[in-house]
Amino acid sequence: MTDAPTTFTGRRWHDMGGQLAGPVPTDEHDFALWEKRVDALLVITSSQGHFTVDGLRRVLEDMGEEAFETMTYYERWIASINQNLIEAGVYSTAELARKMSDIAARGPTYGEAASD
Amino acid sequence: MTERRFMRVRHDMPPGHVRTPAYLRGKTGWIERTLGPFPNPEERAYRHEGTPLPLMRVRFTMAEVWGEAAETPTDTIDAEIYAHWLEPAEAPHAP
Numbered sequence: 001m002t003d004a005p006t007t008f009t010g011r012r013w014h015d016m017g018g019q020l021a022g023p024v025p026t027d028e029h030d031f032a033l034w035e036k037r038v039d040a041l042l043v044i045t046s047s048q049g050h051f052t053v054d055g056l057r058r059v060l061e062d063m064g065e066e067a068f069e070t071m072t073y074y075e076r077w078i079a080s081i082n083q084n085l086i087e088a089g090v091y092s093t094a095e096l097a098r099k100m101s102d103i104a105a106r107g108p109t110y111g112e113a114a115s116d
Numbered sequence: 117m118t119e120r121r122f123m124r125v126r127h128d129m130p131p132g133h134v135r136t137p138a139y140l141r142g143k144t145g146w147i148e149r150t151l152g153p154f155p156n157p158e159e160r161a162y163r164h165e166g167t168p169l170p171l172m173r174v175r176f177t178m179a180e181v182w183g184e185a186a187e188t189p190t191d192t193i194d195a196e197i198y199a200h201w202l203e204p205a206e207a208p209h210a211p
Contacts (some may be wrong), residue, residue, distance in 0.1 A: 010129050011129065011138035012138070018137065051163070054157040054160040055162070083210075088163070
């Protein structure tokens, strides 16, 4: 759809099926503990009915191509899970802000210690 | 063999969360089987219950999808597409 008149129409950035692509990386890789926690958080919160995988995908797509290029897979996931939980009313942005401040106050090595 | 039911994928390009790949929009295939009904994921993405819809497994020829560029024109690809994206159609001219 190269003749699309505006960015509001045409193929969306994430809809890559059928486009030319390079070779598929087949390297195995391990997951960091925080990545496993993000995965677990999705399972827990979606199984509680706060949102569906469709909602996860919707926010990932709306984050746009720049996020796809600059954030890792699970960084994008936690951003999407967070937005879905706020939309569902599980917590407010103010509550999130206070919790983030509390955790930051524990110091930069707190997460590393908890990972061991 | 029963007669093929041809369907054309709507050539819509809306913003928002949709489940039909762009490269198949506007293409014609035939119903391989009908699945579901399943709640419409395009509604569930926005926190709605989701209208129950049939999900069609549609079979396209490579010639239909890629035209002259198809390396193996009579090979086929199946895609599962929700019923609201499909409209009854004539058989495409491509083999």
